[in-house]
Structure formats: structure tokens, C-alpha cells
């Protein structure tokens with residue numbers, strides 16, 4: 373049965389091969405993940421070695437969530453295969469939230485649900501099986517559900533009861549979960565439930581992130597039988613690790629962009645995964661690499677543009693029932709299409725002053741990221757620099773972030789929209805990596821000062 377509203381069956385694909393959702397932690401994600409063998413190994417060792425909890429950091433859309441999801445899935449699969457009395461079991465990702473009560477509720481519910489859903493994994497791995505009936509009693513108890521509902525978002529209308537941490541702690545549910553953790557995952561050799569706190573940047577200010585994390589330290593991060601992985605975009609994780617937390621969370625594993633070749637492989641694998649014989653790829657691997665280069669290695673956005681181009685092609689050829697363009701024609705159509713988008717984006721940014729464009733172009737040529745302190749010399753006055761960044765930031769061409777190596781320093785980074793505009797400004801040339809490699813080119817663990 374095929375979905376009549378989807379463009380993909382018409383091209384011969386079961387699903388969108390350019391989806392920009394993170395890869396799932398399952399057999400499909402396992403097949404589709406490319407170019408991350410080293411990072412997967414590093415993350416698995418950090419999870420498996422116990423002690424301080426691992427953290428992961430990298431630019432937006434680079435593939436952090438996919439990496440973690442697939443790395444954890446593979447750990448689970450290994451443990452089930454080995455049947456050696458060790459189990460690392462992923463808990464579905466939790467959203468960072470500044471409400472401690474909400475977070476704690478998410479955590480205990482998530483752990484309980486993952487235990488219930490994976491009873492077989494405990495059995496096969498040779499561990500004591502969780503008491504599903506006991507956990508289910510709590511999860512299905514109407515009064516308890518109503519009280520916790522607002523925190524979990526499923527209590528709309530019914531959640532009149534105030535949901536405080538204290539109320540939750542005294543409900544008996546956390547004790548039940550703790551007891552199961554102690555019973556089923558006794559000691560480090562038995563493994564752990566692996567809990568992921570993703571998108572730490574949602575905790576808007578880092579002081580907020582720090583306060584929340586500190587409050588959670590004794591409530592959840594110290595739970596025996598659990599491992600925690602914090603994940604966030606550039607700078608945020610480093611900054612959130614305060615003095616008090618650095619003994620709890622390890623310095624981040626830095627995730628940089630996939631190489632050009634890996635981006636090509638990523639699409640090749642998806643086309644194979646979802647395509648039938650004779651499928652017509654609107655954006656073949658080589659053309660995808662072109663988009664990926666033009667956007668300066670942002671995988672998430674490159675996928676989104678590939679999807680957008682597919683929709684355009686559908687409207688131009690399939691709707692009027694024209695024969696689809698040949699390989700060469702398709703590549704040149706794509707280049708023109710992207711150039712048109714870039715022109716339009718550049719027109720939208722026409723309010724930017726000439727000297728601010730000069731700074732923007734130099735930043736692009738240097739790789740797209742700079743430490744503000746190192747670029748001050750470029751301006752006659754510090755105020756001018758700050759004006760340039762503000763103007764470019766307001767036009768969404770550049771964003772400010774925290775320097776991962778020094779939380780008190782700021783950085784400026786060209787956004788995906790900014791790279792599209794630069795594609796216009798460089799007369800449709802593809803950006804080079806720049807003379808100064810940015811931190812993201814070198815996933816160097818040793819460089820973290822903490």
C-alpha cells in the first residue's frame with residue numbers, strides 16, 4: 373500500500389531517503405550510520421567504563437543524536453549476543469528541561485518503561501528480570517498518573533494536582549524503580565540503563581543548565597544502575613559542567629562534521645535502503661555531496677535541501693507528466709536551483725552594510741567560525757565588531773556561541789542560511805575549510821582544559 377500524498381513512491385522509494393530526523397537506535401540506524409566508527413567506540417567505552425558520565429558536544433545538525441542512538445543500540449545488541457551477564461539498555465532520549473520535578477518524573481518513567489519493554493533482554497543477557505507487574509501497577513495507577521500527568525504532558529485538563537518533586541519522591545514510585553535497578557543491575561559489571569539528555573541548549577542560559585544539572589546530581593545522576601549521557605551543541609556542555617559537576621560528567625566527546633566522502637556514502641546507503649529496482653534518485657550521492665559542500669558540511673540542512681529539491685522536481689516533471697531529466701541535466705538543474713535559493717537569501721539580507729559583508733566574507737574564508745577576541749584586530753574599534761556581529765546575527769547569517777575551550781569567551785559561527793548566502797557571494801564557489809582549522813575539524817579529546 374503506498375501513500376498517495378507522498379512523492380517518494382513516484383520516484384521508487386518506500387520512504388524519504390533525505391529525512392533529516394536523527395537515525396533511530398535500531399537495525400535501520402545501524403545500517404545507515406556512516407563514518408563514525410571511532411566516535412562510536414569512544415562513546416561506548418566511556419559509557420561502559422562507569423565512573424564519570426560521558427558528554428557529547430558538536431555543532432547543530434552534525435549527527436550527535438544519531439551517533440549516540442546507534443552506539444547505544446549496538447551496545448545493547450552486543451550484550452544480548454554475548455549473554456555474559458552484562459546489559460547496557462538505552463532509555464528513550466529525555467528533553468533537557470529546567471523544571472527539576474518534570475525532569476525527575478521523565479527519568480523515572482523512562483527507566484521503568486524501558487525496563488518493562490526489554491524484559492527479554494535482561495533474561496537473555498543472564499540477569500534478574502525486572503518485576504514488570506510491580507512497575508506496571510504504578511504506571512497504570514490512575515491517581516498516580518493524574519498527579520504526574522502534567523509533568524509528562526499527557527495529563528491535559530486533568531492534572532490539577534500540583535506536581536512537586538517532594539510529592540513525586542514520596543509517592544513510592546521512585547523507590548520501586550530504584551529497587552528494580554538494584555536487583556536487576558547489581559554492581560558495575562552488570563551494566564546499566566543508559567539515559568540520554570539531549571539538546572542541552574534548550575536550557576536557554578547556561579547558568580540555568582548548571583543549576584538544573586546540579587539539582588539533579590543527587591536525585592538521578594547518582595542512581596545506581598544508570599549511566600547518563602549529556603548532549604548539546606557547541607559550547608553548552610563544556611559550560612554547563614561546573615566545578616561541582618566536573619567530577620560527575622566527563623569532558624565532552626567532540627563530534628565534528630562528516631567528511632565529504634561520508635556524506636556521499638550516507639545518501640548512497642539510504643537510496644539502497646529505501647529504493648526499489650529502477651528507483652530514480654532526485655538527488656544522487658554526488659549531487660548530495662555538492663549541497664553538503666555548499667552548506668559547509670551541515671548534514672541536517674543538506675538533507676532538508678535535498679528533500680526540497682525533490683519536491684521541486686516532482687512539481688516540474690511528475691505533475692505535468694514530463695520525462696524525468698537525465699543524470700547530467702539533473703545535476704545542472706540542482707546547481708541552478710540552489711543558486712536561485714542563494715540569490716533570494718542574499719536579497720533578503722540586503723540591509724547588511726558593506727563593511728559587515730567584508731567581515732562576513734573573511735569569516736567564511738577562514739572556515740566560518742572565529743573566537744571574537746582573536747578577530748578584534750580586524751576592526752579599528754571593538755564596538756564595530758560587535759555591531760557587525762549583531763547585524764549579521766539579526767539577519768540570521770551568523771550566530772554567537774560559547775567557546776568550548778573557554779566558557780568566558782565568545783565565538784561567532786556562520787549559520788546554514790549564512791552559508792547559502794555565501795554561496796551567492798562567492799559566485800557559487802564551494803567553501804574551503806579555511807586556513808585555520810576550527811575545533812570541529814579536529815575531534816581532539818586532549819584539547820579540553822578541564
Ligand SMILES: Nc1ncnc2c1ncn2[C@@H]1O[C@H](COP(=O)(O)OP(=O)(O)OP(=O)(O)O)[C@@H](O)[C@H]1O
Pocket residue numbers: 390391392393394395404405406407408430431432433434435436437438439571605630638671672675
Ligand atoms: N553518521 C551518520 N551517517 C548517516 N547519516 C547521519 C549520520 N549522522 C547524522 N546523520 C543524519 O544527519 C541528520 C542530522 O543528524 P542528527 O539529528 O543526529 O544531528 P544532531 O547533531 O543531533 O543535530 P541537533 O544539533 O539538531 O540535535 C539526520 O538526517 C541524520 O539521519
Ligand SMILES: [Mg+2]
Pocket residue numbers: 394436437438570571
Ligand atoms: Mg540531536
